[in-house]
Amino acid sequence: MRLKKAGFEAYLVGGCVRDLLLGREPKDFDVATNASPEQVKQIFRNCRIIGRRFRLAHVFFGREIIEVATFRGSEPEDSEQQVVHADGRLLRDNVFGTLEQDVWRRDFTVNALYYNIRDFSVVDYTGGMQDHAAAMLRLIGNPSVRYREDPVRMLRAVRFAAKLGFSLHPDTENPIHELHPLLKSIPSARLYDEVLKLFLSGYGLQTFEMLRHYGLFGILFPDTERSLQSQQHDFPRMFLIRALENSDRRFNDGKTLTPYFLLAALLWEPLQFAVQKRLAHGENETLAYQNAANEILTRQIKITAMPRHITQSMRDVWFLQNKFSRTVGVRPYRLLEQAKFRAAFDFLQLRAETGGADPELVKWWATFQEADEETQRKMTSPPKGSNGKPRRKTNHYRSRSKPKTPQ
Ligand code: ATP
Numbered sequence: 452m453r454l455k456k457a458g459f460e461a462y463l464v465g466g467c468v469r470d471l472l473l474g475r476e477p478k479d480f481d482v483a484t485n486a487s488p489e490q491v492k493q494i495f496r497n498c499r500i501i502g503r504r505f506r507l508a509h510v511f512f513g514r515e516i517i518e519v520a521t522f523r524g525s526e527p528e529d530s531e532q533q534v535v536h537a538d539g540r541l542l543r544d545n546v547f548g549t550l551e552q553d554v555w556r557r558d559f560t561v562n563a564l565y566y567n568i569r570d571f572s573v574v575d576y577t578g579g580m581q582d583h584a585a586a587m588l589r590l591i592g593n594p595s596v597r598y599r600e601d602p603v604r605m606l607r608a609v610r611f612a613a614k615l616g617f618s619l620h621p622d623t624e625n626p627i628h629e630l631h632p633l634l635k636s637i638p639s640a641r642l643y644d645e646v647l648k649l650f651l652s653g654y655g656l657q658t659f660e661m662l663r664h665y666g667l668f669g670i671l672f673p674d675t676e677r678s679l680q681s682q683q684h685d686f687p688r689m690f691l692i693r694a695l696e697n698s699d700r701r702f703n704d705g706k707t708l709t710p711y712f713l714l715a716a717l718l719w720e721p722l723q724f725a726v727q728k729r730l731a732h733g734e735n736e737t738l739a740y741q742n743a744a745n746e747i748l749t750r751q752i753k754i755t756a757m758p759r760h761i762t763q764s765m766r767d768v769w770f771l772q773n774k775f776s777r778t779v780g781v782r783p784y785r786l787l788e789q790a791k792f793r794a795a796f797d798f799l800q801l802r803a804e805t806g807g808a809d810p811e812l813v814k815w816w817a818t819f820q821e822a823d824e825e826t827q828r829k830m831t832s833p834p835k836g837s838n839g840k841p842r843r844k845t846n847h848y849r850s851r852s853k854p855k856t857p858q
């Protein structure tokens with residue numbers, strides 16, 4: 452390690468040590484050092500300093516990024532470097548210190564194990580090894596104070612518990628039931644990043660259930676939480692569960708995951724509510740969908756700042772749903788050419804599996820995509836006896852998805 456040669460201390464720390472001890476392949480590597488970010492930058496040409504609240508150096512090795520953090524100190528010598536908000540939130544934490552001080556600024560004991568590359572020893576000041584062996588997540592220090600300093604630690608607790616299969620120590624768990632509203636103070640860009648980690652790392656379903664249990668989900672997706680609570684039958688929940696299972700499976704098969712698909716699924720039911728309200732006020736269907744999408748996305752962006760290309764793709768997936776019911780004439784061919792056809796079709800399939808769309812329609816589209824030209828032509832020609840005019844548009848899924856009343 453080049454930091455060593457330059458006379459600095461360097462330890463592997465955080466998730467990589469925790470995961471290596473479990474025999475898992477770490478997602479990334481974090482390094483803690485006594486060199487300042489500027490000194491790190493002098494040693495590594497391929498290095499960038501990032502962050503304001505928490506200044507770090509990113510060192511690039513090909514496609515890998517190693518996060519190099521300077522030891523944090525506990526005592527602010529200079530109030531400019533550590534800024535605490537009136538609600539206890541740490542707005543800036545750039546007081547540098549020693550390893551002994553750095554330990555106490557970490558979140559969980561199992562994340563505060565320092566692996567010394569030189570002699571393969573693990574430095575453990577907080578009982579992290581013991582907790583690790585007991586599969587226990589425990590916040591370092593006073594949990595309420597630590598959650599107030601950084602409410603995102605509540606999300607991290609849930610994320611690690613789901614991912615590692617660890618349980619939360621009661622003292623770490625209990626305050627979350629009360630303190631979850633503190634998440635509202637977190638900037639939307641950071642919450643968006645956290646949401647991606649929560650739902651797109653292969654443990655989305657368990658994470659979702661846990662987030663709901665602690666009241667955290669309702670802070671992140673209030674409209675969705677409301678729709679889950681007011682549901683009359685089980686399908687909004689089932690639809691979400693299937694969507695999460697589906698993306699967990701894809702992740703574990705090593706396939707790529709696009710954030711917009713799951714986000715479109717998370718907000719689908721709130722969108723339906725908003726659309727129905729608008730239709731009831733006499734808006735036409737196209738306008739109702741567009742306005743409802745604007746309304747839902749505008750609200751959600753304030754909490755989790757999705758970038759524009761993501762919200763655009765969400766809209767595409769949503770707006771294409773109604774187009775699947777048009778199976779006559781040139782329209783099916785046009786739909787097939789849409790950039791988001793595949794995603795929209797997968798979405799339709801999930802809806803059909805949970806009672807929100809017509810399974811016959813899914814079959815029709817599955818056949819149509821694969822069919823030769825002649826079959827496609829037959830499939831899209833108007834039904835016999837319809838005097839040659841294209842059939843009026845019918846909305847298959849909506850007419851069939853109404854709850855069946857027993858006769
Ligand atoms: P992952 O497997 O997701 O990378 P990780 O534990 O490495 O998990 P990082 O976000 O990469 O998580 O952070 C690296 C380390 O920095 C953590 O293990 C922890 O020690 C410390 N850390 C990160 N975020 C916080 C936080 N909000 N509060 C306190 N310590 C934190």
Ligand code: MG
Nearest residue numbers: 465466479481
């Ligand atoms: Mg990490």
